[in-house]
Amino acid sequence: MTSAHTAATDRIGHRHHVSPTASAEAASPAGDRQAEYGTLMRKWWFGAAVGVPTMILSYPWLIPGLRDLFPRESPQLWWLWVAMGVASLAVLVYSGEQFFAGAWEALRHRSANMHTLIAIGTGTAWIYSTVALLLPQLFPSEAMTDVYYDVTVVVTALVVLGMAMEVKARGRTSEAIEKLIGLAPKTARVIRDEAELEIPVEEVVVGDIVAVRPGSKVPVDGVVTIGASAVDESMITGESMPVAKSPGDEVIGATINKTGAFRFRATKIGSDTALATIVRMVGDAQASKVPIQRIVDVVSGYFTPAVLILSVLGFVIWYDFGPAPAFAYATIVAVTTLIIACPCALGMATPMALTTGVGLAATNGILIRSGDALQAAKKIDTIVLDKTGTITLGRPAVTDIVPAGGFEPDDVLALAAAAERDSEHPLAAAIVDGATERAITLAAPAGFEAVPGQGIRAWLGERRVLVGKQDFLEAAGVNAAGLEGEAARLADEGKTPVFVALDDRAAGVIAIADPVKSDSVASIAALRKLGLQVVMITGDNRRTADAIGRSVGIRRVLAEVLPQDKAHEVRKLQLEGRTVAMVGDGINDAPALAQADVGFAIGTGTDVAIEASDITLISGSLRGVVSAIAISRATMRNVYQNLFGAFVYNALGLPVALGVLYPVIGLLLSPILAALAMSFSSVTVISNANRLKRFKLAEVAA
């Protein structure tokens, strides 16, 4: 037995690893759903075909032409009703089969669900009618008792129709993920033995050189080696503008090459590609639970048995205190109560909205990890933006060089660039690039030591070079006071002054600025319009930080924060009683992202599975943060609407079905109306969830 299991497991595991397209095969939920829909529709048509004549012939005395053919108490009416009894039994057996099978299966598991309620309801109506027909002497009234075969048939038909519409609508909620799966390219043109060869995408291996022609899809993830082009990445990142690609740039599988031709080296294939990871993450998130669902689960665990109890109590009360014929009234009340209760609307309220919301986000390049992240994103009131790479491009450049007495600007840059040559600090790259642009040859440092958040210490031969903050230089015994004024001026312009010292002498200040991304200002304004307090966090000095804060419209700026202290700053904001979202790059900012109530990793490119983040934005634009928050809010609003609707429906429907309005205004619900209401309520919940798809992102981004 065990080996059979293992074999089966291997088979599944294999199928899942092949490619995301595998799940689009016939055995997929989508295929199942189509078959289920077809079956339900056939059952509905059969129920409806029997239902219409049954409805009419149940009350022939109300219809002029039939009144004389089938008068009350007549033997031909009795025979007509016997025929209806047989026809309705056929409907129960064919159209209503899943209710009885489902009820029986649930009963074996000591649980009760919608099937239980409908099966008992329709079954009771049929048995009551049949007993009334065959053994009328059991009934107190001498008149021939009316039958309720119409209830049996019409309720079955309506609920089946409701289920069919539900299956259809469920399919629509998962359209987004199916669209993503459909993006996967089928073939790739790889270079093997100097020849271009078209092969199925599954056969591409890491390291293959892949050729991409204008207008064709990039088959897998990789890095451009030759050529240049513009690539439409909107299907993955949500960015509508094509992105320029040149050697060294990353390309994402399933994006579309626009103009030029290029070749790239495959780095991620099969289930490792960004697209496959996205599909997997979206699927997991859609199947996860919004925290509020746990409460709903507890309620729905008690709901169905509670309805059974209510129905029995309703029967007893109507039998004891109701008007004559008490048995008929009591039966109808009990049946109506069973049928109107809709545990489905309750159960579907959250998952349907979650599926739609997460799918909508994914098509905009936003990956929401789970229902928890979604609910948390709705609650945030403060958003912390890491400056570098989030608000700014994260590619700083040298803008000014102010030498101290006795130094030339190029000397200062040469010293700094030599010292920073092997550093991985982003400012180091700017200095080195600046030196390269000015055609300065870099000396190789003999020794090199980085002090995180402070600066670096390097030895050029016997001479010590310090590059970093003023404090760092002064701590090492260098007097940099003469440069303080210049540094302050540069900092006021939002530039980062970097002090350079040779041995014990200050050599000069290099100003580095990181340009603000083109859409940061608009996005920050949009975040504030959503009612969030926007906070910027940066390792820059206070003046630089404030200058950038001013230019992008952020009032609260946390400056001079060392990388390892970012998480602590987030914690401090949380201690102020705020619910904090943190936006950062997902690698350097991982601890802060994890500390925040919601962590947004931004601009991840193909590294979509950033562990520390709750929400991953594939593109680098802050607009994605705005969209993500707007989608979370809209989704949670939808969840609450659905839950409210489902609760109110049941809270109003059940008492009315039990007949509480009967003593007051004489209102008693017919079981057929109850079936209509029940089907309608579950379809409403799903339609409301589908409404989310029409949510316009443009409105919030403006």
Added chain:
Amino acid sequence: MTPDQIFVTVGGLAIVGFVAWFFWLKRTPGVKASVVSDGYQEQMVLVKGGYTPDTIRVAAGRPVRLLFRREETAACSEQVVLADYGKSAPLPTGTVVPIEFMPGDPGEHEFTCQMGMLRGRIIVEAA
């Protein structure tokens, strides 16, 4: 009260009592997952109108593999969710779908369909 009313009332209350006991009070001891050669605790779960078995006992500290096999087309059960373990999987009809997780500390965890209509329990026992 007439005799038939007394009969209906007493009978009705008895049914109410039975429903409450049947659905809420009685619990099954469950099935203990067996340890297989690769060290996993493994249990096959049939998905048809519910989960069979619906109560699975596992020992703490040893990975668990549940093999779900769905044998119906009703849309209700097309997804199984282990919310506490952050795991879920679509269940295509007629295919065995494995879900693996570490059971964690002794306690009880639910697995459900996406709508929470079908329920099963995982009871983690001290090893």
